[in-house]
Amino acid sequence: MLTSLELCAGAGGQALGLEKAGFKHSGLVEIDRHCCDTLRENRKKWNVIEDDLKLFKENAADYAGVDLVAGGLPCPPFSVAGKQLGALDERNLFPDALDVIDAIRPKAVMIENVRGFLDAVFEDYRLYLKSQLKKLGYETDWRLLNASDFGVPQLRPRVVIVATQTKYWDDFDWPSVKKANPKTVGETLHKMMASNGWLGADKWRERANDIAPTIVGGSKKHGGPDLGPTRAKKAWASLGVNGHTLAEEAPDSDFVGMPRLTVPMVAKLQGFPEDWKFVGRKTAAYRQVGNAFPPPVAEAVAKRLKKAIAAQKSVRVSRSRDAA
Secondary structure (H helix, E strand, O other): OEEEEEEOOOOOHHHHHHHHHOEEEEEEEEOOHHHHHHHHHHOOOOOEEEOOHHHHHHHHHHHOOOOEEEEEOOOHHHOOOOOOOHHHOOOOOHHHHHHHHHHHOOOEEEEEEEHHHHOHHHHHHHHHHHHHHHHOOEEEEEEEEEHHHHOOOEOOEEEEEEEEEHHHHOOOOOOOOOOOOOOOHHHHHHHHHOOOOOOOHHHHHHHOOOOEOOOOOOOOOOOOOOOOOHHHHHHHHHOOOOOOOOOOOOOOOOOOOOOOOOHHHHHHHOOOOOOOOOOOOHHHHHHHHHOOOOHHHHHHHHHHHHHHHHHHHHHHHHHHHHHO
């Protein structure tokens, strides 16, 4: 089984995807206490390392030999919702990730970030990253992937940066999108909405007849749990969802009006399994969900990396047999 080390693991979205793709986690590095508690709650055997990446990298060589270094590095340096300071932002952890990659020299790298990473203003920085990875012996590419193309009922575009050692590169292909559209919000959440006997659940399902807008509002800077700025709330309202706050539970049987989502409902729209528990109060739990990388997208890319690595192993075995 191939192994992985995950940086900035968050609440486990990418980690779940890697697990489903067949990677065994050697370690998951995360600084946020609530996220670490969530990882430990759901996977008792995972090696959760509650540490600052800037400090962890000093001992990263202890993990030399893992096959994949993956991570969801902080988005604010490249987000259009921020100042887009990129390399000048103190939250930019790409240099630290490069230090870890240098120390470990994995077969492959997989890093997720926001679509703003592809903006023209960051072209020089993208080329810089590519050149630094080239010096370490890696070929690099990136692509904007929409979660809805991989069965997630949400419009969530994310940039995925992939690098492999040169010998594996020709065998890597980006994953293909699913042939069918994902379920609508109504289809996805109907059972959860009706769990307390809400009489209006069937009618609501018909109104919520599209996929969800991008789930936002996971920032520590911008307060409590809601479904984003005014434009996002309007998009939710068109689906019959009150996006101003989140609910503690599904609507009661006699509820009238637009229902609010619960944290588990939002998590399902992110592609998390229903049994994945988020530790912490509502605001802390929602931030974990809002910042997550949808597991099905991570799984799809990781499977392609696994296939590329396995293809080279098959070639080496074949050559060894021929030589014998």
